[in-house]
Amino acid sequence: MTAIHELDYGTPAVTSTTMVSLTIDGRPVTVPAGTSVMRAATMAGIGIPKLCATDSLEPFGSCRLCLVQIDGRKGFPASCTTPVEPGMRVTTQNRKLGDLRRGVMELYISDHPLDCLTCSANGDCELQDMAGAVGLREVRYGYEGENHLKLKKDTSNPYFTFDASKCIVCSRCVRACEEIQGTYALTIDGRGFASKVSPGQMEPFMESECVSCGACVQACPTATLMENTVIEAGTPEHEIVTTCAYCGVGCSFKAEMKGAEVVRMTPNKDGHANHGHSCVKGRFAWGYATHKDRITKPMIRKRISDPWREVSWEEAINYAAAEFKRIQASHGVGAVGAISSSRCTNEETYLMQKLVRAAFGNNNIDTCARVCHSPTGYGLKQTLGESAGTQDFDSIRQTDVVFIIGANPTDGHPVFASYMKRRLREGAKLIIADPRRIDLVRSPHVQADYHLKLRPGTNVALINALAHVVVTEGLANEAFVAERCEADSYRLWKEFVARPEHSPEATESVTGVPAETMRAAARLYATGGNAAIYYGLGVTEHSQGSTMVIGIANLAMATGNIGREGVGVNPLRGQNNVQGSCDMGSFPHEFPGYRHVLDDSTRNLFESTWGVALEPEPGLRIPNMFDAALDGSFKGLYLEGEDIAQSDPNTQHVTASLEAMECIVVQDLFLNETAKFAHVFLPGSSFLEKNGTFTNAERRISPVRKVMPPLAGMEDWEITVALSNALGYPMHYTHPSEIMDEIARLTPTFTGVSYEKLDRLGSIQWPCNDEHPEGTPVMHEKTFVRGKGRFLLTEYVPTTERVNSQYPLILTTGRILSQYNVGAQTRRTANVDWHEEDRLEIHPHDAEERGIREGDWVGIVSRAGETTLRALITERVQPGVVYTTFHHPESGANVITTENSDWATNCPEYKVTAVQVMPVFHSSEWQQRYRKFSEQQIALLQQSTPASA
């Protein structure tokens, strides 16, 4: 069902620049050529009855309700499938058309349960509306004949119900699944009167290929496919536009409400990142916001072995501030710091770094981007001059060759994956570099032209080999390079990659990819038209993560695949606001806008605006904080929205450093793994409870809007303001828009951003300034941000994390569609129905060698630690490689990952850990300790004393 109050034009918009004039019901109308008569009529304010047409889908012409009369044409053509023509004269209403439409409706209604008054779609049903629109007054056929009224409901999906008795077989759901989502999970089974919508082979939804994106539910004009929340709560009353708080696609949603309660999240058709589509997380998995585990009272305790004591906001804030001041007085100004999260808004992360720099007086601020995309920031800044992706998502519509490296878009960035699939179905070519067979290698109507199934840790050898082919086979775009790039650095790079040791033949033993496949892929990328690279954490989370990002930028520049639509270098950011948290100065060496703290003029600007002297030396990165905690020089930590005890590598090292600190302040929704080591808990607000902005992977700043009051009484930015005030550095904001105004004043790429403009445009891609007042969809169009593009040499240095007889397999990690990172949110929703535990994927050959059967418990041992998981035997992974997700804390995936990290940014090498895997009969020692500690902490939470006690 479409969102409330939304006009449906019946067929999609057309972008032709040729205009066509016609008259509809005597009214002159001018529209782009190719527009349907139905859309043209709607644009002119004339409604034509319709059922099978909706403007998110191509016209289908099956219901025959939209018939019109066209002068000079025989019969009554369907307006949804008839394109406009110059001079056409259309009649949409007359007696004959009315009779025909009533006849159609009569047939539909004669096989429809007329329980409108008790139907969940009552008042929001297109069938009901159309019966009214065509003036249906009687049904002559009666209801006694053959019908579908007794068909059983399918309630297998936790989020929506399929009530086949209400189906009018309009195929909108089937087409939505194909055209919008690209999953092809639905078919129309049978013919004529017997035809029925069917997931898979007449399976329940949950057993079919369905990925629960909800596109079919949204497309359904009746109550056949209906959200369970609407069935329970009734139709929503008002709506507020906001942005999904999960992944870096940054889908825009309408939160549809009844009072202060969310009834449905409907993807916003006007959302520039998602154009009305979503995935299972954004559309359905928002119930965590009101989950019973939410902590809504501030709490403090002296030691982590003490029960919590609920206190007033004032006492909690004052206690935290006093503790930080005490620590600084006895251990030095640098003994405290903060870690912000990419789940926070731009305004919150800006305030966090401001608090650290201005109130703590040091630069000990870091963010979770440290452990995901920090190499992107470094690599792209060095080569192109800006730490961000180059394109907007829509750019893929012009792409001829899609090159995905180390990313799994259907799981990690599902809505963008659907765009990709659409473009691939239209004929774009596909190259995938990934150790694992991700879904896009082969899915309905999509097949990769080349799957470069490389060994984990050999990315740089691969990119050098591809560059070698480009350079030695004369495939470089010399004219582009001569005009746009540094001549000297290009010459050096060209000589470097042309060396024989970088040839595909010389490196195939390293990468494991056949030389001929590398050659063919490189040729396709260089000569196949517009080629765009999309990459993920499989690029960055390596000891050479930054080198690989540089290698990607080199390749794109050398082939001229940068600076226009359809091409580019595009990091697929994992979390909703990774881009934003980096932009906002969350790294210890940079102010907002990626300006170094050593730079005097920038520092002077911030000093004069903030009215305080600022420390010129960069502060501690996250791993340095852990080391300093263990050596006794770092004692206090303020965390907002970040669960380092689960998400950072080498868990035992992380928890030991948490235990070594004297004051840990956690601001979060739940008692997460890190909060179990905390002394102060400040209850945070979910994305539904606050105002702010997120910046997605395409640099798009989108509004986050409060749809309900914060459960704990304060929005997150207000908590940081209160803490800063208590620390003695006053902040005076009354609304996040004022924080954005300050960001705009201080950050050259944000000077044109304001809440007023965001409300007007819906979203803005930075840079947004005098030069680009409405933002910048594609970067580096005429020149690179740094002037000339710079090539850098990318020597392949094998990781020190090597396999040997003790640790013969390589473990690599990733995430799954239904869960989100540490799972704090998604584990508290019905998404667990798809993924209730992390499993270890192992190739049948490796499993057999070890006597491992499907579902067996296996121990995974690395140089850092040991854990146990159940085995999933699959050929998705290659022999010698095992894989797991990390969404459940008790899995301990990060107990085994090591502290190896990227040479430039310290981004952990999550993607390569040498391990041994063996069948076991009991959980690991760490897991047993974890369970005990966790149970103790939950008991201490339950024993917490209320504020009034």
Ligand code: SF4
């Ligand atoms: S929920 Fe999505 S994937 Fe599932 S059947 Fe509907 S459109 Fe297809």
Ligand code: SF4
């Ligand atoms: S389930 Fe809904 S969208 Fe699909 S065919 Fe039936 S009525 Fe149409």
Ligand code: SF4
């Ligand atoms: S999780 Fe990502 S793809 Fe899914 S709805 Fe949210 S922003 Fe969109």
Ligand code: FES
């Ligand atoms: S709306 Fe045109 S045929 Fe159904």
